[in-house]
Amino acid sequence: MTGINRRNLFMAAGATMAAPMAAAAATPAAMSAPGVKAEGQPVIGNPDIPQEPGKRTRWAIVGLGTFALGQVIPGILASDKCTITAFVSGNPQKAKDLGAHYGVTKFYDYNNFDSIAADREIDCVYIVLPVGLHAEFTIRALKAGKHVLCEKPMASTVAECEAMVAAAKAANRQLGVAYRVHFEPNNVDAAKRVKAGEIGKLRYLTGDAGFNANLNWPPHVWRLQKGLGGGGSMYDIGIYAMNGVLMCTDEEPVSVSAVYSYPRDDVRFKEVEGGVDWRMTFPSGISAQGSSSYCYFGGNRQKIFGSEGSIIMDPANTYYEQRVTIQKGGSGIMELHAGNPYTQFAGQVDGFAEAARTNTPHRTPGEMGLRDIRLIQAMYRSADAGGASVKV
Numbered sequence: 051m052t053g054i055n056r057r058n059l060f061m062a063a064g065a066t067m068a069a070p071m072a073a074a075a076a077t078p079a080a081m082s083a084p085g086v087k088a089e090g091q092p093v094i095g096n097p098d099i100p101q102e103p104g105k106r107t108r109w110a111i112v113g114l115g116t117f118a119l120g121q122v123i124p125g126i127l128a129s130d131k132c133t134i135t136a137f138v139s140g141n142p143q144k145a146k147d148l149g150a151h152y153g154v155t156k157f158y159d160y161n162n163f164d165s166i167a168a169d170r171e172i173d174c175v176y177i178v179l180p181v182g183l184h185a186e187f188t189i190r191a192l193k194a195g196k197h198v199l200c201e202k203p204m205a206s207t208v209a210e211c212e213a214m215v216a217a218a219k220a221a222n223r224q225l226g227v228a229y230r231v232h233f234e235p236n237n238v239d240a241a242k243r244v245k246a247g248e249i250g251k252l253r254y255l256t257g258d259a260g261f262n263a264n265l266n267w268p269p270h271v272w273r274l275q276k277g278l279g280g281g282g283s284m285y286d287i288g289i290y291a292m293n294g295v296l297m298c299t300d301e302e303p304v305s306v307s308a309v310y311s312y313p314r315d316d317v318r319f320k321e322v323e324g325g326v327d328w329r330m331t332f333p334s335g336i337s338a339q340g341s342s343s344y345c346y347f348g349g350n351r352q353k354i355f356g357s358e359g360s361i362i363m364d365p366a367n368t369y370y371e372q373r374v375t376i377q378k379g380g381s382g383i384m385e386l387h388a389g390n391p392y393t394q395f396a397g398q399v400d401g402f403a404e405a406a407r408t409n410t411p412h413r414t415p416g417e418m419g420l421r422d423i424r425l426i427q428a429m430y431r432s433a434d435a436g437g438a439s440v441k442v
């Protein structure tokens with residue numbers, strides 16, 4: 051639509067309607083039904099977010115690291131409703147170079163970040179920083195009046211997560227935690243099938259998630275430090291399997307237990323744990339168990355067992371290719387495939403853009419991130435106590 055937007059249309063309509071409007075204005079009382087009067091109303095929605103369907107929600111990306119470059123930025127560029135207007139980085143030259151590459155022209159750093167408050171071309175902020183920085187930058191962005199999508203895990207502590215949720219409420223802005231799997235078509239489909247009873251009554255779920263951490267690779271180095279990583283394998287990678295399991299249940303766990311599972315003399319694990327084997331029990335009697343690891347290769351699978359069938363997801367939550375097989379008595383095996391590789395990343399930001407535009411909760415809100423940190427902290431308490439059951 052060249053040069054035509056809703057405002058232009060109103061102005062054009064206003065010109066042709068001017069004469070009859072002027073005539074009617076002479077008898078204002080006659081225009082309204084008895085008891086009806088014009089009166090001001092509170093703001094509904096966020097005036098800064100473009101309401102016109104063709105306009106894209108504008109994002110600032112905070113932290114231009116490997117995941118931002120590899121998945122977040124391409125995902126936004128592949129989305130239907132979003133665009134990137136600003137980069138926030140501690141490395142100005144990198145930000146400028148990437149800006150030139152992607153056509154992004156606004157730059158902020160970690161010191162002047164709060165001045166995004168005055169930038170009306172930023173609607174939403176995507177936090178892609180190490181975990182230990184999530185709470186600070188999320189709260190600063192919310193205070194600046196922006197909606198925030200924060201990477202998983204939400205933050206280092208339960209108290210930080212609670213402060214983030216409270217900051218979103220105080221600012222009347224949306225806070226989401228970037229659990230991309232909730233926008234990945236095969237995972238969404240599998241969870242729908244489970245909840246629709248396609249594999250009968252849900253009985254038992256498992257999830258394994260891990261990789262072998264590399265002490266010489268910068269993105270892994272901060273993950274092995276408590277201050278920046280927040281926690282260890284369970285925080286960074288085990289959370290996928292735990293959250294993926296919870297995506298398929300219609301109930302929340304009542305107790306958890308866990309044991310640490312990693313070589314204690316491994317120099318990588320001086321500050322955070324290298325592995326956790328965990329279990330969750332639910333009110334109905336079903337249970338789930340899984341593992342997280344910074345010392346094994348290729349852990350990325352989930353299994354969901356029902357009374358009439360099972361769903362195997364292997365891999366369950368990679369960036370680009372899930373494989374889901376569904377097995378039911380007598381009906382053989384069915385395989386689902388992921389389709390467009392950027393679907394989950396694009397779907398996630400489009401979903402959040404809609405939540406921000408309408409100021410309604412995102413599919414994976416801050417409360418979900420808070421729940422997961424509470425559960426992981428309870429697992430740590432159990433593992434510290436040698437595997438005792440901990441009520442949650």
Ligand code: NDP
Nearest residue numbers: 113114115116117118139140141178179180181201202269
């Ligand atoms: P990287 O180390 O690759 O990137 C982190 C970026 O944060 C850096 O490049 C830097 O950006 C910025 N930063 C600011 N302060 C620091 C600091 N003190 N130390 C290190 N980096 C700093 O990490 P990832 O991209 O792998 O992870 C970023 C976030 O994304 C994490 O929360 C992680 O859990 C999450 N993630 C999510 C995944 C998913 O599938 N959902 C997958 C991978 C990661 P700059 O130079 O621009 O300042």
